[in-house]
Amino acid sequence: MDLCNRTVIREVLTRxxxxxxxxxxxxxxxxxxVPERIAAExxxxxxxxxxxxxxxxxxxxxxxxxxxxxxxxxxxxRALFPVLEETLSDCDNVEIVQGxxxxxxxxxxxxxxxxxxxxxxxxxxxxxxxxxxxxxxxxSRVFSSVTVMVQKEVAQRICSSAGxxxxxxxxxxxxxxxxxQILFDVPRSCFVPQxxxxxxxxxxxxxxxxxxxxxxxxxxxxxxxxxxxxxxKTLANALGTVLGGTLGKEGIVQLIEACGFDARIxxxxxxxxxxxxxxxxxxxxxxxxxxx
Ligand code: SAM
Numbered sequence: 001m002d003l004c005n006r007t008v009i010r011e012v013l014t015r016x017x018x019x020x021x022x023x024x025x026x027x028x029x030x031x032x033x034v035p036e037r038i039a040a041e042x043x044x045x046x047x048x049x050x051x052x053x054x055x056x057x058x059x060x061x062x063x064x065x066x067x068x069x070x071x072x073x074x075x076x077x078r079a080l081f082p083v084l085e086e087t088l089s090d091c092d093n094v095e096i097v098q099g100x101x102x103x104x105x106x107x108x109x110x111x112x113x114x115x116x117x118x119x120x121x122x123x124x125x126x127x128x129x130x131x132x133x134x135x136x137x138x139x140s141r142v143f144s145s146v147t148v149m150v151q152k153e154v155a156q157r158i159c160s161s162a163g164x165x166x167x168x169x170x171x172x173x174x175x176x177x178x179x180x181q182i183l184f185d186v187p188r189s190c191f192v193p194q195x196x197x198x199x200x201x202x203x204x205x206x207x208x209x210x211x212x213x214x215x216x217x218x219x220x221x222x223x224x225x226x227x228x229x230x231x232x233k234t235l236a237n238a239l240g241t242v243l244g245g246t247l248g249k250e251g252i253v254q255l256i257e258a259c260g261f262d263a264r265i266x267x268x269x270x271x272x273x274x275x276x277x278x279x280x281x282x283x284x285x286x287x288x289x290x291x292x
Pocket of ligand 1: 024026027028029053054055056057058059060074075076077080099100101123124125127
């Protein structure tokens with residue numbers, strides 16, 4: 001069954017009395033080349049498994065089932081279960097579980113479904129939970145790769161570097177954990193119902209260890225958050241919320257200059273390594289103050 005064919009989609013969904021839910025981000029693919037490419041490029045093979053988020057009516061699940069040894073797909077909407085039972089009836093290596101990606105214990109689910117097999121996460125993510133879903137997948141430390149379709153602007157944000165207009169705290173967060181790359185763009189015309197934005201597929205391959213040393217991850221991420229939280233402010237002013245009470249304004253200026261920057265620099269100019277240097281230096285200065 002061609003699960004991206006518009007006539008097939010309409011016929012099957014009508015027969016099951018299914019109606020698209022906007023609030024669940026239900027935009028289904030109508031271009032077969034997209035799930036084919038995601039399955040081919042996500043890294044899944046006969047020796048590994050695939051964990052899919054949001055199978056919809058199963059077009060990506062079907063492709064993953066041909067590529068991977070086993071597939072487990074998490075779907076929140078019970079109304080899609082009878083549909084999936086029909087559309088994936090030929091796929092013996094697929095298991096569909098009901099659940100919310102944001103409440104799933106991926107380590108437990110993957111151990112139960114796949115044992116010790118390497119697992120690749122894949123999804124055409126619903127727009128309303130893109131960033132928390134990516135964070136949940138990366139934070140779990142379970143996956144060999146995470147390949148997701150997201151709004152094109154989010155994909156650009158994930159992969160952008162210091163100084164670019166798209167660079168954000170989320171870029172730093174993802175690039176701390178994974179090597180991120182945009183694989184290809186997907187125009188809005190490839191979905192039903194058609195969304196208002198274009199999409200892109202991004203692949204993130206988690207590092208065995210972060211590419212930079214930060215000494216204190218909580219401090220590192222709070223400095224990144226503060227630096228981007230007030231983009232229009234200089235870095236010295238933006239860091240006041242985190243370090244003002246301990247280092248004071250003068251101490252923050254000295255910290256920034258000790259890392260080789262002008263104190264008037266804005267946070268968005270700092271690379272991952274620059275933020276790492278800032279956090280290591282801040283940690284040392286805070287420890288020195290504690291020891292006094
Ligand atoms: N994979 C299908 C495709 O590409 O045609 C459907 C993708 S559609 C953009 C998103 C899917 O995620 C829908 O099936 C929706 O019901 C499901 N979904 C939405 N929120 C979810 C959540 N919190 N947890 C798991 N699945 C969710």
